[in-house]
Amino acid sequence: MKLQDLCEVFCTSDFPGLGVQAHPNRSSVLEARAAVTAAVQDDELLLDCVARELAMLENHELRRSLVPFHIISDLGIAFAFGYHPPGARPGPHEHTAWTITAVCRNELEMRTWDRDESYRRRELVPKNRFQAVSGRVGFVYDPCIHEPRNVSADWSMSLHVISPLDGERPTSETESPPPGLDMGFMPSPEADQHPYRRVQAARQRQTFVRELHGLITSTGRRQARDLYGQCLRLGPPGLRRAADGRDHIEQSWTLTRTHPGLALDHHRADGSVTLYAQTPAGASAEIVIDDVACAAIELAAREQSFEVRDLPGALSSEERRSIGEALERTGLTLFHPQAGWLITA
Ligand SMILES: [Fe+2]
Structure with a gap:
């Protein structure tokens, strides 16, 4: 039906x-x-x-x-x-x-x-x-x-x-x-135009897509395979990692700021670095991470688009991946699959 x-x-x-x-x-x-x-x-x-x-x-x-x-x-x-x-x-x-x-x-x-x-x-x-x-x-x-x-x-x-x-x-x-x-x-119309609404929408979408992925999985039908790729692209980064287990750092993993007008800033203090986003209610601390990630966070705050594997600093590939996933989970950046990004689920 x-x-x-x-x-x-x-x-x-x-x-x-x-x-x-x-x-x-x-x-x-x-x-x-x-x-x-x-x-x-x-x-x-x-x-x-x-x-x-x-x-x-x-x-x-x-x-x-x-x-x-x-x-x-x-x-x-x-x-x-x-x-x-x-x-x-x-x-x-x-x-x-x-x-x-x-x-x-x-x-x-x-x-x-x-x-x-x-x-x-x-x-x-x-x-x-x-x-x-x-x-x-x-x-x-x-x-x-x-x-x-x-x-x-x-x-x-x-x-x-x-x-x-x-x-x-x-x-x-x-x-x-x-x-x-x-x-x-x-909500007031002014608040809805704010770039940070896109961030909230991106976070919301990740949770909704995760649930839709669960619904698809529960059906177990072969036709559902076509929808998996969409779920992996739109859902939380953990879904991609769980789905194919491959190291995306070895491939193109481009993150793009969720809204070009979204203002990001960072601040170092006491051995950690904080990534702030400008919201309708003022600056909001979105990520707090060890200072070793400072150069990577500084780049994320500065650039509209970047490759996760190019994040600077003395970081392991696992650390770069964790930072990339954190940036996605917050909704501050969106995953943009490049040609060749293979869905294997
Ligand atoms: Fe109701």
Whole structure:
């Protein structure tokens, strides 16, 4: 099954067209939920979704909420992956239209609140709590307040199918939401233009790609091999090292500053050297390392692009590699594969 096959279920049902202020029948959402339940068991569909998500992650935007990897153009129905780090508690939030949520990796604890009582009493009134393991698919039809928590020690992933009307206040309601309800975070436009946002986005992308790599690995399908190269290129440096075990220092390992306008500086003190990045809130210490790496860090702060094997100083190749990986992990620099960089996974 491909994602397009799942989309057909929505297209051939009574889901309203984009721009129509109407909700589908409950039976249609239940039918769609059954289709999503079958879909998340289907490796081919998951890999299709991962391929689309990886394409989305090629850009350098910092995500603050779900970002769709596909939208059914005629219906406005969106598909998005959710990433949940261990201990994540995003806060109770409200859905004002139907939505379908599938746990596709690890597990989530779902908490719900009594929406009517919460609005009436002007405080969040707990209602239910249950565990959702991988493969479980839930849905919301009437407006509700809930929160998916990851109470496990591993990352979890979810697949969301979202109504285009979700987030719009029901026209019949005039009351404002009760206090404590997460209404989303809207950063100032100036802050979002800052070069350091690219650094944060690069770090975020590494963790997301690592989880997508795990999802691909769990399918074990031969078709997944095509996606490995993308994961190794976009993911954290440890993924490349684990994947092929080769010494990248012997090959071309070019690092390029994540944003040309990103200001970096370094400072030596007490036997160590610190690499600073300019953030919207001022200078941030990104790497603190033994003074033996001073010349290498000075070069990284000065040059927009460089080869890891050319990092100066009395360093072993392993030390150069560690510095290169640290520079990648911080998101300050990006890995740029050159011709001949071979994916062997
Ligand atoms: Fe939600």
